[in-house]
Amino acid sequence: xxxxxxxxxxxxxxxxxxxxxxxxxxxxxxxxxxxxxxxxxxxxxxxxxxxxxxxxxxxxxxxxxxxxxxxxxxxxxxxxxxxxxxxxxxxxxxxxxxxxxxxxxxxxxxxxxxxxxxxxxxxxxxxxxxxxxxxxxxxxxxxxxxxxxxxxxxxxxxxxxxxxxxxxxxxxx
Numbered sequence: 001x002x003x004x005x006x007x008x009x010x011x012x013x014x015x016x017x018x019x020x021x022x023x024x025x026x027x028x029x030x031x032x033x034x035x036x037x038x039x040x041x042x043x044x045x046x047x048x049x050x051x052x053x054x055x056x057x058x059x060x061x062x063x064x065x066x067x068x069x070x071x072x073x074x075x076x077x078x079x080x081x082x083x084x085x086x087x088x089x090x091x092x093x094x095x096x097x098x099x100x101x102x103x104x105x106x107x108x109x110x111x112x113x114x115x116x117x118x119x120x121x122x123x124x125x126x127x128x129x130x131x132x133x134x135x136x137x138x139x140x141x142x143x144x145x146x147x148x149x150x151x152x153x154x155x156x157x158x159x160x161x162x163x164x165x166x167x168x169x170x171x172x173x
Contacts (some may be wrong), residue, residue: 027121039171049077049093051151056081059127121160
């Protein structure tokens with residue numbers, strides 16, 4: 001794809017985004033309240049429960065708050081990590097199913113963005129470097145985020161901005 005093609009596509013998508021914005025966005029005072037209370041938990045799949053606990057609790061600092069048998073698949077473990085603000089990140093293992101690593105595809109998780117403080121972002125970067133875990137960022141003019149993959153290839157973004165803030169501006173305000 002040439003630079004001209006990329007610029008043309010970018011301009012076309014900008015027009016579409018404006019159409020969507022004009023059609024669907026409502027001013028904060030005109031929006032109805034959400035019918036949801038929040039994300040109870042996001043459930044992902046891991047290949048190794050202990051390795052997952054070591055990564056999320058020991059490396060990233062997300063306390064393990066529950067560990068139980070999966071109610072839908074006997075012999076499988078369901079574990080939950082506290083990622084702050086009453087939000088949970090959960091995992092299942094599915095031993096014996098022969099699951100293969102996922103690939104980025106439609107309907108898949110592209111990344112999970114988790115808010116942290118600037119000081120904790122620096123601590124996590126140092127831990128990743130200490131463990132030899134590759135990360136990207138800060139780059140592209142974005143100075144508040146790093147991206148890395150967990151042991152099963154799930155991409156995590158640690159973002160040193162408060163909830164509902166992106167690139168220094170409020171989301172939905």
